[in-house]
Amino acid sequence: MNGMRKWxxxxxxxGILPSIVVMSALFWSGILESFKQIFNYKLLxxxxxxGDFLNSLAYTARLSLCSIILVGIISLLGIYIxxxxxTEVGPAKLNGIKMFLLSPMYIPYLxxxxxxxxxxGQSGIISTLCHRLGxxxxxxxxxxxxxxxxxxxxxxxxxxxxxxxxILMVYSTMIKINNEWLDVAKVYGVNRYHFFKxxxxxxxxxxxxxxxxxxxxxxxxxxxxxxxxxxxxxxxLPVLAYEKYARNSIANRGEVMVINSIIILLTAGMxxxxxxxxxxxxxxxxxxxxx
Amino acid sequence: MKxxxxxxxxxxxxxxxxxxxxxxxxxxxxxxxxxxxxxxRFKGIYMIILFAPLIIPxxxxxxxxxxxxxxxxxxDNLLGVILVNIIPSFPYVLLSLYGSFKGFPKRLEESALIDxxxxxxxxxxxxxxxxxxxxxxxxxxxILISLSEYILTLLIGGGEIITLPILxxxxxxSGDKIVGxxxxxxFIFFNIAGILLFELGIRSVLKKITKVKLIDN
Numbered sequence: 001m002n003g004m005r006k007w008x009x010x011x012x013x014x015g016i017l018p019s020i021v022v023m024s025a026l027f028w029s030g031i032l033e034s035f036k037q038i039f040n041y042k043l044l045x046x047x048x049x050x051g052d053f054l055n056s057l058a059y060t061a062r063l064s065l066c067s068i069i070l071v072g073i074i075s076l077l078g079i080y081i082x083x084x085x086x087t088e089v090g091p092a093k094l095n096g097i098k099m100f101l102l103s104p105m106y107i108p109y110l111x112x113x114x115x116x117x118x119x120x121g122q123s124g125i126i127s128t129l130c131h132r133l134g135x136x137x138x139x140x141x142x143x144x145x146x147x148x149x150x151x152x153x154x155x156x157x158x159x160x161x162x163x164x165x166x167i168l169m170v171y172s173t174m175i176k177i178n179n180e181w182l183d184v185a186k187v188y189g190v191n192r193y194h195f196f197k198x199x200x201x202x203x204x205x206x207x208x209x210x211x212x213x214x215x216x217x218x219x220x221x222x223x224x225x226x227x228x229x230x231x232x233x234x235x236x237l238p239v240l241a242y243e244k245y246a247r248n249s250i251a252n253r254g255e256v257m258v259i260n261s262i263i264i265l266l267t268a269g270m271x272x273x274x275x276x277x278x279x280x281x282x283x284x285x286x287x288x289x290x291x
Numbered sequence: 292m293k294x295x296x297x298x299x300x301x302x303x304x305x306x307x308x309x310x311x312x313x314x315x316x317x318x319x320x321x322x323x324x325x326x327x328x329x330x331x332r333f334k335g336i337y338m339i340i341l342f343a344p345l346i347i348p349x350x351x352x353x354x355x356x357x358x359x360x361x362x363x364x365x366x367d368n369l370l371g372v373i374l375v376n377i378i379p380s381f382p383y384v385l386l387s388l389y390g391s392f393k394g395f396p397k398r399l400e401e402s403a404l405i406d407x408x409x410x411x412x413x414x415x416x417x418x419x420x421x422x423x424x425x426x427x428x429x430x431x432x433x434i435l436i437s438l439s440e441y442i443l444t445l446l447i448g449g450g451e452i453i454t455l456p457i458l459x460x461x462x463x464x465s466g467d468k469i470v471g472x473x474x475x476x477x478f479i480f481f482n483i484a485g486i487l488l489f490e491l492g493i494r495s496v497l498k499k500i501t502k503v504k505l506i507d508n
Contacts, residue, residue, distance in 0.1 A: 012329060015321035019381070020340055022318060027344055027378050030355030108439030108482070110456055111475050114463045118472065214346070221348035223442050228464050238350060242442065245354055253358075260351045271346040 031264055037257035047258055052240070057262075059234040063151050063226070064219040068212050070159035075166035075212075079204070082171060083196055087182060098171070105164040109157075113225040116157040121146045146229055153229045162215045169211040170204045177203060206281030210274045217270040221263055237263055296453060297477075304454040305485055307369070307444070308437040311376045312430045312489065315384040318377075319429065320414075320422065323388035328397065342382050349378040353443055360447065367449040375443045380436040384429035391425025420501045430493060434486050439478075455481060 037043060047053045078101050085094055104112065119125050127142035136142055146153045177200060185195045226236040235243065241259045244252045322341065326334065344352075353375050357366070365371035403413050419426075441456040448457070455478055462471040 013325070013331070015325035015329075016337055019318040019322040019385070020337060022377065023340055023344075023381065026356070026374055027349070027352045028340065029359070030352030031347065033355035033359070034351060106435065106482075107479070108435070108456075110439055110441055110460070110463065111478060114471065114475055117463075118468070123468075217346050221346075221351070223348070223350050227442075228460075238348060241354065242350065245357075246446075256354060260354055264347055264351050267347050268343075271343070274346075 034257045034260040034264060037254050038261040040254065043254050043258055047255055053259065055234050056237050056240045060220060060236040063154055063236060064216050066155045067158035067219050068216045070155055071162045071166060071215055072212055074159055074163040078163060078167045079170050080196065083174065083200060084192065102164045102168055104161050109161060109224045112161045113157045113228045116153050117146045117229060120153060147231050149231055149234060151230060154226055157225050158219050166211045166215060170208050173204050173207045210278045213270060213274045217267045221267050296458060300453045300455045300458045301481060303452055304438055307373055307376055308434045308485060309489060310373050311380060311437045312433040314377060315381050315433050316426060316430060318381065319385040319388050323385055323392055326389060327392040341385055344378055345382045350442055352378060353446060366447055367451040369452060371447045372444050372452050375447045376437040376440055380433040383432040387429035388422060388425040391422050395421050415500055419497065423497060427490060430489060431486055434489055438482055438485055
């Protein structure tokens with residue numbers, strides 16, 4: 001009888017068990033493997049003292065910060081445009097505009113980075129255009145924006161590629177807002193900009209903020225774009241880890257694992273922050289909307 | 292440009308992406324149902340285990356398991372590449388399926404059970420038809436992710452498994468603009484074609500299984 005009941009309990013979990021096993025074996029074992037090394041104090045000290053690592057950390061943080069500021073501005077503009085249009089045009093047209101705004105999401109990061117390089121590179125489209133128009137005399141006069149140490153092209157790529165995600169997340173909350181509120185507000189002589197600022201923005205703010213954090217964590221840990229558009233020095237942390245690993249995998253393994261686990265810790269901390277933010281701010285908004 | 296390796300790369304690319312998408316669906320459908328329906332003490336932990344790759348980079352994890360994958364002979368072959376491609380895409384599939392469970396009344400399942408439906412039949416006639424939008428979105432995202440995966444495939448495939456992004460990357464980074472652009476355009480069309488093909492396939496399969504007429508949207 002007891003065995004039966006136990007079996008019942010196991011059977012309940014049968015649905016989720018395969019995915020748990022697969023994810024633990026593939027993902028979590030790797031994470032734990034990386035963490036084994038972080039308690040190796042000597043190695044940790046060695047890495048931090050090297051300077052290479054700290055430089056990379058600062059560089060990565062700066063890049064991600066600049067990127068999310070850009071993403072924040074672009075996505076807010078996009079949201080505002082969507083909001084203005086949602087009160088004007090019909091649903092079919094609105095859907096078309098939404099699809100257009102979200103289209104960068106469907107382009108892989110690798111290609112997004114490459115397109116940015118073609119666009120703003122020294123022999124790229126904009127530079128050629130300036131040359132043709134006679135603004136610059138030689139192509140080399142155009143400022144170097146790709147593969148340079150400030151990472152302008154990386155920031156621009158993220159600004160362009162990651163904003164649609166934020167717009168999408170916010171839009172799903174924004175459509176919940178009652179349209180009648182705007183009519184009521186209009187009666188009291190409030191214009192649409194003020195309505196957006198005073199009513200819409202506070203409601204979408206939590207989801208806006210938490211999706212920006214998601215983007216931040218994503219940019220912090222991403223590999224392909226900085227690998228493509230960055231320079232050999234300074235490198236972002238994930239690129240540093242990979243290059244160390246690829247060059248001499250056995251000798252540097254310990255170091256790579258430590259860098260790895262630092263990346264994991266930082267992103268996991270970010271995830272926790274997002275979760276807490278969502279919970280405290282999001283629930284309040286949900287309550288407001290239910291009223 | 293029209294050499295054989297491009298075709299081989301596309302073939303590998305499609306094969307990997309489709310296999311990964313199918314595996315993801317098989318894993319995620321029961322998992323999403325469990326997460327949505329059942330109550331369990333460990334639900335929070337399960338959620339963390341399954342959704343963590345959304346935030347935590349998969350490259351970090353794969354660097355960690357690379358050595359054990361070498362030991363078990365999973366590197367430089369298709370199986371290993373397929374396995375690592377599951378990591379970044381699975382959470383998205385689960386998320387979209389989980390989303391489409393919302394608004395699915397439990398009573399429907401219960402009444403079916405009362406009528407003496409087998410578990411298999413319940414999946415076939417009740418759960419699958421309701422999940423169709425989630426399945427379509429989830430598989431699309433999964434294919435998009437694994438078609439453009441570069442670093443995991445390079446690391447685990449070890450140069451044996453050639454996909455389009457791996458072929459493309461040297462041209463993109465070195466600045467051979469003409470070849471790079473041709474590859475880029477080819478890749479975009481390839482992505483669209485790959486997704487449309489899979490959508491068509493999965494639609495017809497679902498139609499056959501569930502006997503529901505799919506409304507094209």
